[in-house]
Amino acid sequence: MTDTALATSLSFPVEASTDPVTDSDRAAILADPGFGRHFSDHMAVATWTLDEGWHDDRIQPYGPITLDPAAAVLHYAQEIFEGLKAYRHADGSVWSFRPEQNAARMNRSARRLALPELPDGAFLQSLRQLVSTDQAWVPGLEESSLYLRPFMIASEKFLGVRPAHEVTYYVISSPVGPYFASGPAPVDIWLSRDYTRAAPGGTGAAKCGGNYAASLAAQQQATANGCAQVCFLDATEGRWVEELGGMNLFFVHADGTIVTPQLSGTILEGITRASVLTLAAESGHEVVERRVSIDEWAEGAASGAITEVFACGTAAVITPLGTLRDGDATITMGDGETAGEVTMALRQALVDIQYGRADDPHGWMTRLA
Ligand SMILES: *Cc1c(COP(=O)(O)O)cnc(C)c1O
Numbered sequence: 397m398t399d400t401a402l403a404t405s406l407s408f409p410v411e412a413s414t415d416p417v418t419d420s421d422r423a424a425i426l427a428d429p430g431f432g433r434h435f436s437d438h439m440a441v442a443t444w445t446l447d448e449g450w451h452d453d454r455i456q457p458y459g460p461i462t463l464d465p466a467a468a469v470l471h472y473a474q475e476i477f478e479g480l481k482a483y484r485h486a487d488g489s490v491w492s493f494r495p496e497q498n499a500a501r502m503n504r505s506a507r508r509l510a511l512p513e514l515p516d517g518a519f520l521q522s523l524r525q526l527v528s529t530d531q532a533w534v535p536g537l538e539e540s541s542l543y544l545r546p547f548m549i550a551s552e553k554f555l556g557v558r559p560a561h562e563v564t565y566y567v568i569s570s571p572v573g574p575y576f577a578s579g580p581a582p583v584d585i586w587l588s589r590d591y592t593r594a595a596p597g598g599t600g601a602a603k604c605g606g607n608y609a610a611s612l613a614a615q616q617q618a619t620a621n622g623c624a625q626v627c628f629l630d631a632t633e634g635r636w637v638e639e640l641g642g643m644n645l646f647f648v649h650a651d652g653t654i655v656t657p658q659l660s661g662t663i664l665e666g667i668t669r670a671s672v673l674t675l676a677a678e679s680g681h682e683v684v685e686r687r688v689s690i691d692e693w694a695e696g697a698a699s700g701a702i703t704e705v706f707a708c709g710t711a712a713v714i715t716p717l718g719t720l721r722d723g724d725a726t727i728t729m730g731d732g733e734t735a736g737e738v739t740m741a742l743r744q745a746l747v748d749i750q751y752g753r754a755d756d757p758h759g760w761m762t763r764l765a
Contacts, residue, residue: 406442406453406518408525413437413457419532426535429571431711436530436542440522440567443551444512450565453518455525458568464553468560473606474550476505479710480667481541482527482569482764484534485752490527490765492544493710493750495520497667502546505602510559511548519546520762522567528765530569539574539747543711575712580735580743582718583707585627585640586618587690589723592631593638593662600638600662607664611641623721625707629690630662637688638662640707643715644669647688647696648704648738658685668708668746674758675745681738693720697727704736705729714743 416437417425425434435458442453469475478498482490499519506513523544527534534542546567550560591614594600599607614626627645630636637657639645644666647655654676659665677683696702697720705717716735720727730736748754749761 406450406515406521408440408442408453408455408522410438410455410525410529411457412529415457422532426533426537426540426571429535429540429573431572431575432543432570434571436526436533436569436571438526438529439569440526440546440565442514442518442522442565444514444563444565446561450512450514450518453522455529461564461566463551466553466555468550468552468554471555472550472557473604473609474509474511474560475547475605476502476509476511477545477547477603477605478502479603480523480544481572481710481750482523482534482544483541483750483752484536487752489752489763490531490534490542491750491752491761491763492523492527493762494667494671494760495523495762497670498546501603501665501667502548505604506548508599508602509604511550512563514548514565522546522565524764526567526569531765533569533571534765535571535573537573539751541572543570543572545569572711575715580712580714580716580740582716582729582733582735583624584622584719584721585625585707585717586614586621586623587720587722588614588617588626588628589634590614590617591628592634593628593641595631596661598631598662601659601664603664608641615641621721627720630660635689635691637690637693639664643707643709643712645688646672646706646708647693647702648706648736649696650701650703652680652738653682653684654738655684655686655688657688666709668710668713671746671760672708672714672742675742679741679745690722694722694725694727697729703730704739706736706739706742713747714739716740 499516552560552562
């Protein structure tokens with residue numbers, strides 16, 4: 397039997413928790429969930445071995461996992477992850493946004509990290525089973541959601557360097573509130589001249605923990621300089637704008653054109669990015685994927701040729717940029733304090749689809765519960 401044949405039978409049967417969080421404790425958490433601090437009562441798990449393929453799939457009570465200290469992931473970081481959200485609609489139903497794109501991307505990441513692919517149907521089934529089991533954890537408040545975090549780790553006990561023969565897949569979920577308490581406020585960004593995120597031929601296009609580990613020293617510099625996030629340049633010339641540590645970038649030009657750095661193998665292909673490209677084109681903007689130099693950004697912001705810059709990703713949706721700090725120099729977008737009109741209109745169009753307040757002509761929403 398092939399891996400795929402085994403995996404199509406993954407149903408993630410539910411072993412319910414005997415000790416779930418009480419209704420009143422959960423209500424208190426959902427009233428102010430923050431981000432990534434609280435987790436629902438259950439998690440999805442499946443195991444893959446070289447001999448048996450995917451098996452032992454289930455939904456089980458959320459809790460600590462046991463790993464051998466020699467598990468390969470702890471030493472060689474053979475790990476990938478995904479991030480998507482479950483949104484509650486007005487009628488109480490629960491939906492996710494383009495989850496098949498997350499399934500496809502997880503498998504592209506798996507190939508790059510020499511991990512086994514998980515069939516798309518099994519990925520979706522794990523989300524459906526977890527979210528329907530824990531649907532009480534999906535907040536109903538404005539701009540709140542249940543963040544879903546699928547991930548895959550090399551769990552084999554072996555210190556030799558080769559792709560692991562035993563791998564474990566999990567999905568955990570965490571209720572999240574609005575990213576910005578009082579609506580999206582422009583953020584200040586640090587331009588990293590000392591560090592790069594991804595080199596040609598590296599893992600920049602894969603969603604793997606290693607990329608994030610490598611970005612943390614730059615993040616420390618950003619924080620020390622009063623900035624919220626880091627912007628990375630290309631690793632070869634140090635000239636081309638790539639993305640933030642976990643979000644893609646867009647530039648709104650005075651003539652209405654919207655530009656985003658082209659995918660080059662070192663940029664993570666965001667699902668929000670792809671969706672913004674579609675929505676911007678539909679609302680009459682010319683959209684262009686091409687290289688953007690840091691000089692074009694600095695000069696365009698100064699001259700007014702670039703009117704708005706925003707970052708996008710699942711967690712914060714669309715975030716306006718206020719300033720970009722390049723050492724002692726500061727590039728200011730607009731007045732540096734007001735979210736741009738185009739940015740906010742695109743953000744609204746996207747969240748209206750996600751929360752079921754607008755039509756979904758592309759069939760982007762998939763019902764989970
Ligand atoms: C996940 C991620 C993004 C955003 O992708 P979405 O699918 O839009 O959430 C952008 N850049 C990096 C490095 C990422 O890991």
